[in-house]
Amino acid sequence: MTHDVAEPVRRAALPLRGEGDLDPLLERIGDSRFVLLGEASHGTSEYYTWRAALTRRLIEEKGFSFVAVEGDWPDCHRVNCSVTASPGAPEDPADVLRGFGRWPTWMWANEEVVEFTRWLRGHNLALPEDERVGFYGLDVYSLWDSLREALAYLREHSPDEVESALEAFHCLEPYAEDPQTYAEATWLVPATCEEPVVELLSRVRRVSVGTGRERDARFDAEQNARVAAGAEAYYRAMVRGGPDAWNLRDRHMADTLDRLVGHHEETARAPVRAVVWEHNTHIGDARFTNMAKGGMVNVGQLARERHGEDDVVLVGFGSHRGKVLAARAWDAPGRAVPLPSARPGSVEALLHDSDVGPAALFVFPPAQEQPEWLTEVRAHRAVGVVYRPAQDRMRNYVPTVLGRRYDAFCWFDRTGALTPLHEERADGAEDETWPFGE
Structure with missing residues (x-):
């Protein structure tokens, strides 16, 4: 130097x-x-x-x-x-x-x-x-968890929509909550669960929105439905390689950030x-x-x-x-x-x-x-x-x-290293994202 x-x-x-x-x-x-x-x-x-x-x-x-x-x-x-x-x-x-x-x-x-x-x-x-x-x-990985949360919201707030919304869950059910198995299947056969997962978001958005905690609960459910749609697209892109999966994930995170700002701005007294x-x-x-x-x-x-x-x-x-x-x-x-x-x-x-x-x-x-x-x-x-x-x-x-x-x-x-709360359980299924698991 x-x-x-x-x-x-x-x-x-x-x-x-x-x-x-x-x-x-x-x-x-x-x-x-x-x-x-x-x-x-x-x-x-x-x-x-x-x-x-x-x-x-x-x-x-x-x-x-x-x-x-x-x-x-x-x-x-x-x-x-x-x-x-x-x-x-x-x-x-x-x-x-x-x-x-x-x-x-x-x-x-x-x-x-x-x-x-x-x-x-x-x-x-x-x-x-x-x-x-x-x-x-902000992330996009929680496909099945987010599906469950969105469906739970519909069961409580719009029971008539549940049967149709379950189509997304039934479509993904054969893959045993393994996103890589689902991604590989869509690579081999051009049939996907995109349509029923996107439709779930539409059904959540039909629920009348209230104020206060009701408004926050609807936002949570809608975001879970958006995550499910984003994750389904992400896993399909992941198996094909190239930049598409990375870009889907980061655009989803940027979009989520913007939606959070918009949600807070509806009731904020000061700049969000x-x-x-x-x-x-x-x-x-x-x-x-x-x-x-x-x-x-x-x-x-x-x-x-x-x-x-x-x-x-x-x-x-x-x-x-x-x-x-x-x-x-x-x-x-x-x-x-x-x-x-x-x-x-x-x-x-x-x-x-x-x-x-x-x-x-x-x-x-x-x-x-x-x-x-x-x-x-x-x-x-x-x-x-x-x-x-x-x-x-x-x-x-x-x-x-x-x-x-x-x-x-x-x-x-x-x-120095972080101090974890518990031992790791190796039960995830996401592939390594570029670069080296970030």
Whole structure:
């Protein structure tokens, strides 16, 4: 590392020791309505802890309306009911998080998320019911769970629609809740369950909407029906390969985020503002990576395009070495494994070799004012739920223009693994998504 390269990096680094050191990032966020917070892995404690610290400040000081995460809608809705103190919901969000069953459970069933959600419930209990901060899942995987939730809603609110709505469930029944089996079947035979699953959404939307909790229940049911439709399309695209499955998933997450904003705006007294927690590969603008050449879009790119760069702040996270919670294969148990020193020439190696300290915050200047180290293409590590340390330097890097992929970056030289709530159960069936299980 030459002095000429390291010096501008050190000048840009701001020490990150406590929550007060986030002030420059809060200033950069300003009045932006969308703050997307990343992670270089799904299994690193520091990423979750610092995202939570920043999110607490955004909620307390800037009135952010909800947190949306890379998680399943039905599971996260139960967390939402707990943190907003809905009638009948568990008082301790940990009781809900322990029930997360779809692999990899450690993404949300961990002590770091428990700490944040307990704080969020305590914060909400001091607020009027209609001002409480929600916690939602954006993802598309929960095909059968979402079908069950939508059907349960129709049974209670529109029994006459249930028999017809059951066609979607009967169509998918032969596949024993195995999405890969369903996807492979549609590849071999051009018959799908798309029509009855989409029709389920139509039937849910016919239910008259009320106010208050009735309105929220209808939104939940409609979102479950949308997830089921999105998941059915996703699994069909997945078996065909190419960028379509990735794009379906990220467009679904971006659409869900927009629907959540619209739902809150119908009753909000102040501008609706959202915090998003997802992997860097979802929140860092895909146009400034090699994903764009592969025909892929992502949530960060879509948010900027839909809402304008002034209203969207993208924050990446990364580290040089340590430990990470991950699995050696799809459906295998999660284990704390070594995170080796970053590949030479990578973003992570640059920050480590520049000696910016154990943790640092970078708030990037406007594109036209950025130094060369922010505008050049460098490899940037991405660790998924499936991770093999021995192959790290060969597989786990995404070519990136750091200063345009993100608006800010949180850096940790050495990181530790998440603390899961329970042992992993290998009962998931989703195939690995690009890149490496993100």
